[in-house]
Amino acid sequence: MAITVTVVDDHPAILAGVRAWYAEAGRSIQVIAAGTSVDVAWTAPGDQADVVVLDLNVGAERMPYQRAVRRLVDVGRKVIVYTMQDSEEVALTCLELGVCAFLTKSEGHEHLVAATIAAAENRPYLPPTLAGAIAADRGPAQPRLSDREREVLTQWFQCESKQLVAERMRITPRTVDTYLDRVRVKYANVGRPAPTKAALLARAIQDGLVGLDDL
Known part of the structure; x- marks a missing residue:
């Protein structure tokens, strides 16, 4: 298409x-x-x-x-x-x-x-x-993410959809959404909102959670 x-x-x-x-x-x-x-x-x-x-x-x-x-x-x-x-x-x-x-x-x-x-x-x-x-641009405050939240985040950056993340990790798409929502809330709470996938990727790179090689 x-x-x-x-x-x-x-x-x-x-x-x-x-x-x-x-x-x-x-x-x-x-x-x-x-x-x-x-x-x-x-x-x-x-x-x-x-x-x-x-x-x-x-x-x-x-x-x-x-x-x-x-x-x-x-x-x-x-x-x-x-x-x-x-x-x-x-x-x-x-x-x-x-x-x-x-x-x-x-x-x-x-x-x-x-x-x-x-x-x-x-x-x-x-x-x-x-x-x-x-x-x-290094963010002034980094949220504290759990290992599982980081794992879901990295998988999401590597996949085209949350469904693929769920299949890779053997969890439900709703669980993927829950983890990503938690990450966004944590970033918002430290004054660094990330409303989109691209913005969240930028935050993760700034904080060393993922590198360009991971993508």
């Missing part, structure tokens, strides 16, 4: 390039809507897309990027930020807001294609800029 994408960007050359990269990808990826404002994500067929690729500086209103990202994430959209900004602070803020991945436009088409496939399959993806930002 094809992955459908809405692209929000105000540079015609970028839009043309993204369309071409997806068309040449080994996996079927289709841009079904594109525009210069986040409003395109709510205009048919944009509201049917699996993934939204978002530039942070678009739209005539020039809304703060935090508002644009939150608006998409809060309704369950899978968002990939694709921007010229290379600020570690912006990258981490976007991750905390719930984006699936943060890429700079200098990182090349391979990373955008790979991040799009990962987002559609509910898998985290760490391009170089995001990995560097995560590695440079």
Whole structure:
């Protein structure tokens, strides 16, 4: 089944390039809507897309990027930020807001294609800029996780679904959910919320719970 994408960007050359990269990808990826404002994500067929690729500086209103990202994430959209900004602070803020991945436009088409496939399959993806930002940011307070919580967490990062985690560990998907909910609560309690899989992966890497080799 094809992955459908809405692209929000105000540079015609970028839009043309993204369309071409997806068309040449080994996996079927289709841009079904594109525009210069986040409003395109709510205009048919944009509201049917699996993934939204978002530039942070678009739209005539020039809304703060935090508002644009939150608006998409809060309704369950899978968002990939694709921007010229290379600020570690912006990258981490976007991750905390719930984006699936943060890429700079200098990182090349391979990373955008790979991040799009990962987002559609509910898998985290760490391009170089995001990995560097995560590695440079050490959380001030680490939650105390049990060995079992760490094990479930690592398995979840390696699997496409909680069902696969359950099968590997011979537990129920509901038990997987329970462990992951406990981990999220513990992170929230130390002031480091992790609402999404990508954000939770960032926290785990920051705290040395998992390494890139584990993925």
